[in-house]
Amino acid sequence: MPDVLLASCAAATGKDEDEPLLLAALAAEGVSAAPADWADDGVDWGAASAVVVRSTWDYAPRREEFLAWARRVEAVTRLANPADVLTWNTDKRYLRELAAAGVPVVPTAWAEAPDDVATALERWPGDVVVKPVVSAGARDTARFSPAEREQARAAAEGILAGGRAVMVQPYLDRLDAEGETGLVYVDGAYSHAFGKGALLAGGPLGEGLYAEEEITSRTATPAQRAIGDRVLAWVAERTGRTPLYARVDLVPGDDGDPQVIEVELTEPSLFLTTDGGAADRLAAAIRRRIG
Known part of the structure; x- marks a missing residue:
């Protein structure tokens, strides 16, 4: 063994x-x-x-x-x-806790019953993203235009019918040009960052094990690092644990300032290929933990 x-x-x-x-x-x-x-x-x-x-x-x-x-x-x-x-x-309603703690999080409306769906979808006039609170690899996630509110409603109700609550977020237009930035932490310390191209050009992302992504190496800005470090400190306090690995995914808000879209502590790809020392840092942390 x-x-x-x-x-x-x-x-x-x-x-x-x-x-x-x-x-x-x-x-x-x-x-x-x-x-x-x-x-x-x-x-x-x-x-x-x-x-x-x-x-x-x-x-x-x-x-x-x-x-x-x-x-x-x-x-x-x-x-x-x-x-x-x-x-x-593994339930993305943890974002509510982060937002309540004052961390900049992508604005989110929550639908936990069919009666909540219409209100959630009406919160923003532009494109919206509908996704379940329990999901991996961007499965069952889709972007809908204002003309597609009926399709968005059907998608949300389908997720609810499957036993999962729904989250609705505005689509942030700067994503198309800037994409997401992921910050990876190992044993509580910043390791590296990567860039991820925009996934939601249109249509659902729900058929495969995960959505294919365009990943590049990226240097985190001071503003991004400040939020990532703040999130990691909050996670350690909230859970009472320093996670072995963590990924903080950030997107640009309408004003360009970074917002948290997800904090991955379960099974995230850490994109070790984007940084020459990342695998070594993770392996050393594992060795330390097993003594």
């Missing part, structure tokens, strides 16, 4: 570009590691010194099963990130 198991899923086999870099970096640290499907009942998770959640990208349709697995693993070995952090982070 390897020292560390990287929790993945069968559908992600060969698709996680972070995985080979992390395996090689762990080997250089003297730590043996291997991927394993979180849904495989034959895996002896407790035999590993630690389990690191990585490409469990199929968890969203069976979130409760995934969280139950995380609690079982945590009962027999170290789990990063911990089960209580995964529970909190």
Whole structure:
């Protein structure tokens, strides 16, 4: 049994570009590691010194099963990130807490019942984005123009019918030119940043395991770093844990100032390929955690 198991899923086999870099970096640290499907009942998770959640990208349709697995693993070995952090982070209503704490978050309306949908959709006159509060890889997410409010309503009601609450956000026009900026943190310390092209040129993103993205290396601005650092400090205080890994995704608001669109603590791609030292930093942090 390897020292560390990287929790993945069968559908992600060969698709996680972070995985080979992390395996090689762990080997250089003297730590043996291997991927394993979180849904495989034959895996002896407790035999590993630690389990690191990585490409469990199929968890969203069976979130409760995934969280139950995380609690079982945590009962027999170290789990990063911990089960209580995964529970909190896999429902995007955590953004309400961030906004209440004064962190600049993309304006969001929430629909938790069919009667909430019309009010949420009417909040902004322009294009809106409709997505579920439980989702991975931008699945079941779509952008709708003002002329497509009926389609937006149908999409929202379909998400609700499937047992998930809905979030509605204005589409931020600066995204088309500037895209998103992701800030990656390892063991609470800033590691690197990357750029992500705009996904929502039109149409839903719901058919594959994840949406294909245009990723580039990027240097975070001081304003972006300030928000990312603030979010990480808040997360540590809120959860009582310093996460092994975290990703803070930022988008430009109408005034160009960065806003948080997501805080990824569960199974984010960390885009280790965009920074030459990123895999080494993550591997060293894992080694430190297992002693």
